[in-house]
Amino acid sequence: MPYSYDYPRPALTVDCVIFGLDEDGLKVLLIKRGGEPFRGCWAIPGGFVDMDESLEQAARRELEEETGLKSVYLEQLYTFGDPGRDPRGRVVTVAYWALTRVLAEPVRAASDADSAAWFAVDDPPKLAFDHARVLEVAHERLRSKVRYQPVGFELLPRDFTLSQLQQLYEILLDRPIDKRNFRKRVMDLDVLVDTGEVQQDVAHRAAKLYRFDRRRYEQLLRSGVNFEI
Amino acid sequence: MPYSYDYPRPALTVDCVIFGLDEDGLKVLLIKRGGEPFRGCWAIPGGFVDMDESLEQAARRELEEETGLKSVYLEQLYTFGDPGRDPRGRVVTVAYWALTRVLAEPVRAASDADSAAWFAVDDPPKLAFDHARVLEVAHERLRSKVRYQPVGFELLPRDFTLSQLQQLYEILLDRPIDKRNFRKRVMDLDVLVDTGEVQQDVAHRAAKLYRFDRRRYEQLLRSGVNFEI
DNA sequence: CCAAAAGTGTTTATGATACACCCATGT
DNA sequence: ACATGGGTGTATCATAAACACTTTTGG
Numbered sequence: 001m002p003y004s005y006d007y008p009r010p011a012l013t014v015d016c017v018i019f020g021l022d023e024d025g026l027k028v029l030l031i032k033r034g035g036e037p038f039r040g041c042w043a044i045p046g047g048f049v050d051m052d053e054s055l056e057q058a059a060r061r062e063l064e065e066e067t068g069l070k071s072v073y074l075e076q077l078y079t080f081g082d083p084g085r086d087p088r089g090r091v092v093t094v095a096y097w098a099l100t101r102v103l104a105e106p107v108r109a110a111s112d113a114d115s116a117a118w119f120a121v122d123d124p125p126k127l128a129f130d131h132a133r134v135l136e137v138a139h140e141r142l143r144s145k146v147r148y149q150p151v152g153f154e155l156l157p158r159d160f161t162l163s164q165l166q167q168l169y170e171i172l173l174d175r176p177i178d179k180r181n182f183r184k185r186v187m188d189l190d191v192l193v194d195t196g197e198v199q200q201d202v203a204h205r206a207a208k209l210y211r212f213d214r215r216r217y218e219q220l221l222r223s224g225v226n227f228e229i
Numbered sequence: 230m231p232y233s234y235d236y237p238r239p240a241l242t243v244d245c246v247i248f249g250l251d252e253d254g255l256k257v258l259l260i261k262r263g264g265e266p267f268r269g270c271w272a273i274p275g276g277f278v279d280m281d282e283s284l285e286q287a288a289r290r291e292l293e294e295e296t297g298l299k300s301v302y303l304e305q306l307y308t309f310g311d312p313g314r315d316p317r318g319r320v321v322t323v324a325y326w327a328l329t330r331v332l333a334e335p336v337r338a339a340s341d342a343d344s345a346a347w348f349a350v351d352d353p354p355k356l357a358f359d360h361a362r363v364l365e366v367a368h369e370r371l372r373s374k375v376r377y378q379p380v381g382f383e384l385l386p387r388d389f390t391l392s393q394l395q396q397l398y399e400i401l402l403d404r405p406i407d408k409r410n411f412r413k414r415v416m417d418l419d420v421l422v423d424t425g426e427v428q429q430d431v432a433h434r435a436a437k438l439y440r441f442d443r444r445r446y447e448q449l450l451r452s453g454v455n456f457e458i
Numbered sequence: 459c460c461a462a463a464a465g466t467g468t469t470t471a472t473g474a475t476a477c478a479c480c481c482a483t484g485t
Numbered sequence: 486a487c488a489t490g491g492g493t494g495t496a497t498c499a500t501a502a503a504c505a506c507t508t509t510t511g512g
Contacts, residue, residue: 205482434509
């Protein structure tokens with residue numbers, strides 16, 4: 001092999017911080033480690049990068065292997081590489097993050113992990129490695145991103161009410177939002193389609209169901225529209 | 230060594246996209262490669278991560294070795310790791326970026342590189358590896374960051390006039406800015422100190438010189454002030 | 459006295475915020 | 486009929502944008 005490198009190399013892993021939402025608030029998907037080190041400890045799902053796959057492919061593969069979750073839109077978060085972050089030696093990890101619908105995606109314990117479960121982001125268990133820091137960085141990123149991009153739709157069922165959407169934003173932004181102003185802004189963004197359906201089985205007036213129009217959103221995004229909420 | 234990893238490992242490098250500014254506009258610092266592959270080709274400065282240094286330390290070290298530049302504030306940009314981005318085999322690179330004053334920092338050709346030089350960001354030479362893409366991502370990041378954080382001060386001499394600052398923002402944002410509105414906004418941010426000095430040797434009324442008050446800026450940033458320009 | 463950039467306020471337009479009541483449905 | 490959340494409009498305030506002339510200095 002011409003010009004091959006022959007240095008000692010750090011090991012390379014990927015980790016996936018997956019946020020979800022249920023009635024109680026914002027959740028994060030963790031796995032219980034089946035092997036050493038930190039056996040039995042909760043951790044962010046992830047694992048080693050194979051030589052022939054891209055970083056994102058690796059993240060996607062590990063996520064599915066460990067939690068059963070697939071087809072989420074992963075975004076690169078940050079690369080953590082301080083010496084000493086792994087007791088076994090030098091390990092650099094490229095962290096990804098994503099949003100998903102908790103209820104629509106029941107997680108299963110899978111091959112590499114004892115079990116997987118959702119935890120409140122505000123009150124996570126003790127985490128392996130420097131994963132508490134990774135989670136913190138991901139949570140910051142989510143909070144900052146939600147302000148200027150309509151990321152939240154990924155956290156809701158496909159069809160949702162405006163009140164659900166508002167609750168979501170109130171959780172993410174951690175402040176109450178005025179109902180009329182919120183609806184005005186959201187409808188002005190022009191990225192929701194009215195499904196024509198309404199909520200079922202509620203003990204009050206049924207709310208209209210909307211759906212996020214990703215196509216339209218990407219169109220508007222390219223044309224420079226501002227999606228600040 | 231307990232629990233040691235024994236997988237094939239990608240090689241790990243760091244790269245530093247350094248932006249500067251001179252009379253002609255926005256510049257980027259490149260080195261001419263002294264070895265294969267891409268010998269003689271221009272590239273973003275960078276190199277291998279040692280086993281005992283952090284990623285940022287590695288970036289800082291490589292930057293100084295190859296260009297003589299030190300003490301810049303590096304920020305992590307993105308990690309590029311597609312298989313095939315390096316002809317020698319699997320190489321993952323963690324890219325950093327920074328802003329610096331071109332004139333205050335004459336670059337020298339250094340050990341690992343034939344030579345270093347500044348190039349117009351809009352018209353770079355053909356670059357090694359996927360460095361054209363890396364530069365593109367860095368440029369996007371700069372443009373998006375400059376909108377809500379006063380990053381630009383790093384590109385100017387320590388003492389500068391409001392017109393210089395405005396020119397800088399016009400270059401970065403690529404649009405003309407109204408002089409009175411710009412001055413109003415900038416002075417309202419309350420992060421400039423009047424040095425009491427004025428420009429020397431200009432063939433017109435001498436402008437006042439200001440200095441960026443980083444201490445004050447970080448204070449305000451923590452207290453949640455918005456620095457949108 | 460001319461050229462060249464520095465410096466300075468006010469008006470207008472736009473978008474953000476605050477705010478309260480009636481409606482539809484299930485029990 | 487009542488409890489529960491769904492749905493709607495307007496007035497006010499704050500911030501952003503548009504805009505033109507006088508001042509200083511060196512040549």
